[in-house]
Amino acid sequence: MEITWSPRYDTGIRIIDEQHQELFGIVDRLRRMIEEGAARNAVEALLGDLLACSERHFATEETYMSKFSYPDFPQHVSEHASMLTSLQELQAGFQESHQSMTLMVSTFMVGWLKHHISDGDLGFVTFLKAHNLA
Numbered sequence: 198m199e200i201t202w203s204p205r206y207d208t209g210i211r212i213i214d215e216q217h218q219e220l221f222g223i224v225d226r227l228r229r230m231i232e233e234g235a236a237r238n239a240v241e242a243l244l245g246d247l248l249a250c251s252e253r254h255f256a257t258e259e260t261y262m263s264k265f266s267y268p269d270f271p272q273h274v275s276e277h278a279s280m281l282t283s284l285q286e287l288q289a290g291f292q293e294s295h296q297s298m299t300l301m302v303s304t305f306m307v308g309w310l311k312h313h314i315s316d317g318d319l320g321f322v323t324f325l326k327a328h329n330l331a
């Protein structure tokens with residue numbers, strides 16, 4: 198199963214689309230690492246990249262949302278926060294069980310990304326566009 202960004206996740210805001218593509222790319226690399234039985238420290242490094250990239254991306258979106266007083270800002274931010282918490286928990290669990298945790302991270306991220314982009318991000322982008330803000 199290839200994990201790829203698709204045009205249906207297109208928000209029309211370049212920086213956000215690029216960051217989403219980057220996140221999909223990292224998750225797909227993680228998936229490949231599992232299949233190829235990559236070394237533990239390589240997977241750990243990529244997990245660190247995934248966390249850093251997610252944090253950066255959420256900060257970008259949150260800047261947009263707060264700048265333009267997006268009404269669902271608190272709800273959206275709490276989804277970001279809970280995703281980071283889950284990712285940190287998965288990362289901690291990875292120390293104990295390498296293979297199964299990597300699989301979980303990959304599965305979790307794909308589900309989360311697809312759901313969050315479709316239900317959350319496209320909502321705030323629609324808001325920005327409706328107000329001629331993006």
Ligand SMILES: [Fe+2]
Nearest residue numbers: 258313317318
């Ligand atoms: Fe978001």
Ligand SMILES: [Fe+2]
Nearest residue numbers: 217258314318
């Ligand atoms: Fe996003």
